[in-house]
Amino acid sequence: xxxxxxxxxxxxxxxxxxxxxxxALLLACAAFILYELAEFRKDMVDDLTIKxxxxxxxxxxxxxxxxxxxxxxxxxxxxTAKHIVAACTYGHDxxxxxxxxxxxxxxxxxxxxxxxxxxSFHGAYVGLFREIIENRxxxxxxxxxxxxxxxxxxxxxxxxxVAVVLVVSMGVAWLLSLRLQRVVSQPILHxxxxxxxxxxxxxxxxxxxxxGNDELGELIDGLNEMLAQIQARDAELExxxxxxxxxxxxxxxxxxxxIAERKQTEERLKATALRLERSNRELQDFAYVASxxxxxxxxxxxxxxxxxxxxxxxxxxxxxxxxxxRMQAAAxxxxxxxxxxxxxxxxxxxxxxxxxxxxxRIAQEVLSDLEVRIQQSGGxxxxxxxxxxxxxxxxMRQLFQNLLGNALxxxxxxxxxxxxxxxxxxxxxxxxxxxxxxVEEACQITVEDNGIGxxxxxxxxxxxxxxxxxxxxxxxxxxxxxxxxxxIADRHGGSITAKSTPGxxxxxxxxxxxxxxxxxxx
Numbered sequence: 001x002x003x004x005x006x007x008x009x010x011x012x013x014x015x016x017x018x019x020x021x022x023x024a025l026l027l028a029c030a031a032f033i034l035y036e037l038a039e040f041r042k043d044m045v046d047d048l049t050i051k052x053x054x055x056x057x058x059x060x061x062x063x064x065x066x067x068x069x070x071x072x073x074x075x076x077x078x079x080t081a082k083h084i085v086a087a088c089t090y091g092h093d094x095x096x097x098x099x100x101x102x103x104x105x106x107x108x109x110x111x112x113x114x115x116x117x118x119x120s121f122h123g124a125y126v127g128l129f130r131e132i133i134e135n136r137x138x139x140x141x142x143x144x145x146x147x148x149x150x151x152x153x154x155x156x157x158x159x160x161x162v163a164v165v166l167v168v169s170m171g172v173a174w175l176l177s178l179r180l181q182r183v184v185s186q187p188i189l190h191x192x193x194x195x196x197x198x199x200x201x202x203x204x205x206x207x208x209x210x211x212g213n214d215e216l217g218e219l220i221d222g223l224n225e226m227l228a229q230i231q232a233r234d235a236e237l238e239x240x241x242x243x244x245x246x247x248x249x250x251x252x253x254x255x256x257x258x259i260a261e262r263k264q265t266e267e268r269l270k271a272t273a274l275r276l277e278r279s280n281r282e283l284q285d286f287a288y289v290a291s292x293x294x295x296x297x298x299x300x301x302x303x304x305x306x307x308x309x310x311x312x313x314x315x316x317x318x319x320x321x322x323x324x325x326r327m328q329a330a331a332x333x334x335x336x337x338x339x340x341x342x343x344x345x346x347x348x349x350x351x352x353x354x355x356x357x358x359x360x361r362i363a364q365e366v367l368s369d370l371e372v373r374i375q376q377s378g379g380x381x382x383x384x385x386x387x388x389x390x391x392x393x394x395x396m397r398q399l400f401q402n403l404l405g406n407a408l409x410x411x412x413x414x415x416x417x418x419x420x421x422x423x424x425x426x427x428x429x430x431x432x433x434x435x436x437x438x439v440e441e442a443c444q445i446t447v448e449d450n451g452i453g454x455x456x457x458x459x460x461x462x463x464x465x466x467x468x469x470x471x472x473x474x475x476x477x478x479x480x481x482x483x484x485x486x487x488i489a490d491r492h493g494g495s496i497t498a499k500s501t502p503g504x505x506x507x508x509x510x511x512x513x514x515x516x517x518x519x520x521x522x
Contacts, residue, residue: 017177018170025169029162033155040154044126044146045119051081052130052142059089059132062098063139066091071098079103083146085125089132090114090141097140114141124148187216191223198227205231302331352392354492354516359386359396359445363421366400373408377417381408384422389443390516395488402481403508407449412503420448428511441514442494450505459498485510492516 055074062070071089075098078084086109088099094114101109112127119128126146132139194208207227208220305328309321316324363383367374374381381404404419411417423446427439454462463486482496485508489496492512500506 014177018173021173022170025166029165033158033162036158040151045128048119048128048144048146049130052128052144056130056132056142060134060139063091063132066097068098075100083150084144085147086145088143092138092140111143187211191220298331302328305331352394354390354392356388357391357393357396358388359423362393362396363400366397366404370404370408377408377411379408379411379417379419381419381421386423386445387425387443387514389512389514391492391512399485399488399510402485403447406481407447407451410451412452415450418450422446425514443512443514445510446507448505448507453500453502453504453506455502456500
């Protein structure tokens, strides 16, 4: 019951006792009244039955000879019965032979249809039909109608009795509950008071007083035991707290020293990073400017070498011609190195914004540029389907140019190169939301060849600037191509790696995001 939730235990016990007592009394009174009413109604029916049998016994002659006057005189004797409202006698054919109506009843009595023996209660009246039989011959029926004034009077008497009994019983129950509830409420209230004081004052040395060996006594013993355990635990916690405070103070001092050292280290790292960034920019600018400025004198060396060879080849002789050829070959290698350095520096200094790029078209254009080399080597390039991505078109051309050029260049002696290029779409962790576990679509480009291959322990080395695994006499080149490829992949937010076995070819795998931020140059 919700209304008892916030009241005191004493009030709850009294309310429970009063409600229980009242309910029991009401049920007992209701049962008594119902029983008395049933008995009274039975007595009324029995009384009407006796009256009906008496009238029927006196009306046999009138019914046999169908004398309404005699039958009416018999019914008039019912005037002494104050509760009989109306009566009538039916003949064997069901027609009314005589009827009677109490003088004080104003409404005209209309006899109902005759029925067999039986009675029924309707509103404030009870009606009874009784057959008149003589020598097993049905002579007719008597109908009596009685009011229920006596029953109503009896009900009012019962109501008054019940009210008096309830009032007296409730008073007695209240007095008893007022005294008896203390047996239960006082130990509980004492327990609640002790618990409240312990909760407010945090004084776990208090103990509740046990008043008996019942369940409440066991509960008090349990509370006292719990308070003892809490008190002992608090003592241990206090010791632990003091120890921890001491350790925290020591550790705080250590952390302050570590933080100060870390701040100094971070400042030094920031300064070093700034110097490195400035140095990288200066180095890239120097590489670009130096490479660009070196081309002019180099072109003059090559031009004057060609003129000298054309005009004075006979005068300088065979030894001079050999020196001149070596000089021009060195100038050509120097030109190639400068061009490669310019290409490497332009990955960042001359980058273009990202835009949608059809890699199939880029790969076809690169194959067209390499057509002469393919024919000279007798090789073939199998180009599969490549997706479209957001990228720098010029750098994608550089990427395919270097990968396909290396695959054709590093082929085995006497074995025509076969290069297979294909792409697929894969999912990889998103660069912006790695911590959230989100993924993004990426393009994975695979360039597979049947060339000389390499030992995978040199995997990191092949992508470093000027690093070569073979001599210049065996294979031409400056060792910059793969470094350019990795720099292009890094700039696009991707990666490049390789798998290889010496003598069985190599497979280079480039992974690039399908989508880039619009109009970005990095």
